Amino acid sequence: MNSDSVKAKAFIARLLQNPALKGFSALQQEEQIIQFLHANAAQLAPTLSSGQFFPGKNWSQIFSLLVGALYGTINDVLTPDLEKIVSRLNFTFIQLMQQTRLEQEKAAAQVGAYLTKLKDKPETRRELTGPFTAAHFGITNRYLEEIFLRKSYIHFELTKVQRLRLGVEEVRHFLDLNLLLKPAVYLFISGSQGQDRATGMVQNQFAERALSQLGKELKALPEPVLKSVVHGSVSFNDNRFIEATARLSAIFSARGRNYQANVKVDRGADTPDKSWFSTARRNYRFYGFDIKMLDELYKIAAENMW
Structure with a gap:
């Protein structure tokens, strides 16, 4: 593994330590990191193209390095997880x-x-x-x-x-x-x-x-x-x-x-599933869902406080 790959992997590892990513699956974490990189490209590019990280590389090259490191890191978790699910x-x-x-x-x-x-x-x-x-x-x-x-x-x-x-x-x-x-x-x-x-x-x-x-x-x-x-x-x-x-x-x-x-629900707020099914019911035609199924799942979530 060359030095750029090592630095990219270390940078991704630090991003994945963000407490805000707790409670998400490996692929959800991957999506959120990619969204973060896109949203903060203007701020990240000057720092990451400096001598400490990836000197001489433009943002497109840096982004490619980081995403490659991200995929590899996530795969280390995702692959055995998929194998476990299939085995069950x-x-x-x-x-x-x-x-x-x-x-x-x-x-x-x-x-x-x-x-x-x-x-x-x-x-x-x-x-x-x-x-x-x-x-x-x-x-x-x-x-x-x-x-x-x-x-x-x-x-x-x-x-x-x-x-x-x-x-x-x-x-x-x-x-x-x-x-x-x-x-x-x-x-x-x-x-x-x-x-x-x-x-x-x-x-x-x-x-x-x-x-x-x-x-x-x-x-x-x-x-x-x-x-x-x-x-x-x-x-x-x-x-x-x-x-x-x-x-x-x-x-x-x-x-x-x-x-x-494991989301903590504030007093008086809807529980996560109830809230999601409520929104899905309003948009069922757009997403092509069966409204009667959504109605039943909403009732189940509401009655069980899910």
């Missing part, structure tokens, strides 16, 4: 859905390899932030418990419309897999073609095209699972028939993007 996945739900035998190790290996691909490609790394954060903190777990206890709209959509004959644990593993693979759809879209930059949603036709390609690469996973994966990036406004698991994946992926663990 139980693919039994696929056997129950398909009534066929599935090789757990083969499926886990394919998913793990694909997550490495998603992590390493710039076009999907950023899209992984929300899904990874949701899976990392287990955001869906407590909501699924409530959903199965209440047996209301979301439960009906899962069990009667999508026709999942699964218990709450199997659905949890299905949803975690759905979340982790959700960014895969962006591998098959060139540039911003077919994608809404503001919402991240893709047109239904592009999702179907991605499904065809994804099936060739994740052969251990059946089509109903892969359909739910790609439909997690399709607006409910454009396709009213997308799976309940896909709709939940879209919602919890968005929630994960700005989720922060």
